[in-house]
Amino acid sequence: MRPEITRRTTAPALALGALLLALPVHPGCRRDARPASGPSGSLGEVPGPNAHAGDSHAADSHDSEGGLPARVHLTPAAISEAAIGTWTVTPVNLEHLLVLNGNVGYDEDRLVQVGANVRGRVRSIPVDLGDRVRRGDVLVEVESVELGRAGVTLVRELSELRVARRAYERARALVDAQAISRGEFETREGALLSREAAAEAAERTLHLYGVTQAEIDRLRSRVESGEPFHTPDGGALAIRAPFAGRVIERKVTPGTLFEALQPLLVLADLSEVWVFLEAYEKDLALLREGVAVTIRAEAWPEEAFRGRVDFVGSVVDTGSRTVRLRATVRNPDRKLRPGMFVKGQVDVPQSYEGRTVLAVPQSALQTLEGRTTVFVQEEPGVFGRRTVETGHSIEGFTEVYSGIREGEVVVAEGSFVLKSEFARASLADEH
Numbered sequence: 001m002r003p004e005i006t007r008r009t010t011a012p013a014l015a016l017g018a019l020l021l022a023l024p025v026h027p028g029c030r031r032d033a034r035p036a037s038g039p040s041g042s043l044g045e046v047p048g049p050n051a052h053a054g055d056s057h058a059a060d061s062h063d064s065e066g067g068l069p070a071r072v073h074l075t076p077a078a079i080s081e082a083a084i085g086t087w088t089v090t091p092v093n094l095e096h097l098l099v100l101n102g103n104v105g106y107d108e109d110r111l112v113q114v115g116a117n118v119r120g121r122v123r124s125i126p127v128d129l130g131d132r133v134r135r136g137d138v139l140v141e142v143e144s145v146e147l148g149r150a151g152v153t154l155v156r157e158l159s160e161l162r163v164a165r166r167a168y169e170r171a172r173a174l175v176d177a178q179a180i181s182r183g184e185f186e187t188r189e190g191a192l193l194s195r196e197a198a199a200e201a202a203e204r205t206l207h208l209y210g211v212t213q214a215e216i217d218r219l220r221s222r223v224e225s226g227e228p229f230h231t232p233d234g235g236a237l238a239i240r241a242p243f244a245g246r247v248i249e250r251k252v253t254p255g256t257l258f259e260a261l262q263p264l265l266v267l268a269d270l271s272e273v274w275v276f277l278e279a280y281e282k283d284l285a286l287l288r289e290g291v292a293v294t295i296r297a298e299a300w301p302e303e304a305f306r307g308r309v310d311f312v313g314s315v316v317d318t319g320s321r322t323v324r325l326r327a328t329v330r331n332p333d334r335k336l337r338p339g340m341f342v343k344g345q346v347d348v349p350q351s352y353e354g355r356t357v358l359a360v361p362q363s364a365l366q367t368l369e370g371r372t373t374v375f376v377q378e379e380p381g382v383f384g385r386r387t388v389e390t391g392h393s394i395e396g397f398t399e400v401y402s403g404i405r406e407g408e409v410v411v412a413e414g415s416f417v418l419k420s421e422f423a424r425a426s427l428a429d430e431h
Helices: 016-020 076-082 145-176 182-209 213-225 281-286 415-430
Strands: 043-045 071-073 085-088 090-092 096-106 111-115 120-124 138-143 236-240 245-250 263-268 272-280 292-297 300-316 322-330 341-348 357-361 366-368 371-379 382-387 389-394 397-402 409-413
Touching: 071 415, 090 357, 096 281, 120 145, 138 263, 145 182, 145 213, 182 213, 272 281, 272 292, 272 300, 272 341, 281 322, 281 389, 292 322, 322 341, 357 409, 366 415, 371 415, 382 415, 409 415
Parallel strands: none
Antiparallel strands: 043 085, 071 382, 085 409, 096 272, 096 341, 111 263, 120 138, 138 236, 245 263, 272 322, 292 300, 292 341, 300 322, 357 397, 366 371, 371 382, 371 409, 389 397
């Protein structure tokens, strides 16, 4: 369970300016302050009920980089006026909830640029921009001279195959009756095999141009039945939707001439989208494929969209120092739209970490000379500074990987006053 901060009522804080006007005195002249540590895992107050407002405080000697003192001394009155509260460092298990920035993209497995494998002219476009279509619906009707020629070629090959098959059957009956030679029969058999191969090649050509097997079967049945056949409309072709989706772009108008493989319109299924998130290097140890993610967008602040991370990038961007993640997110109402900026909350199971860490309240962290710092109560009224390495934050607490030890007491409230004290002591020593 997460630690909770228990606060006690402190003496009213006086103006910071009055505190800073107090003159430093030698450490040996200072009065002892009462211990600041409260119960383990809770905030305590370091009151000074018998202290006077004029009690002083002092900085210890410099023993580290940047000219800052290693510690400062505060009188009980100064501690009370600053309303300083402390926190005893204890191991905690924080369930991580990483919040990452990202943007929405198409599910590229459900995105298609519709086109024809043959050059031609757009006859009509039965759908409009934004229309929802079902699988198999006609999206574009085109006509092509090349397609017409391919259809004629298949009709011719099927007709010749029909003739060759009859000739073969007659030859087989004659050779059984020894009316023709075996060589003549084999010649008829070879002609049949050749015609079958030519018909299959013509059929494959139509398949490549987008003609369905059902349409080819109808054509074949007409030829085999001996019905007269004409290629309809000089080679018409209906391009159909490969899946249910929405028309998101039209690239041509009726009457447009197009080349083979030229995109005519774009169809997308937005019931699922890909969300790309950016994770910093420090978060990589906590990320795995398969973890749950919750996506939130400013356009729909009250709604959460659920998904899972299915890809963690293998390359760190040298500019942003981030790694790209991809999550597949359900989008049944199509509210998430490609290009939209979102935030992703990635739930990181505790089992992925394999360790217990120390944590402090976020209010305990200050920045001194560009370094993250906490202030540790070394003894009553004496506060040292520690540079720490921090990890992830959640619900007001931040992990600390190095710089402090379990059981130490850090300043959790009023830490900004101590930051000012260290800076003031450094300036005083310079003069």
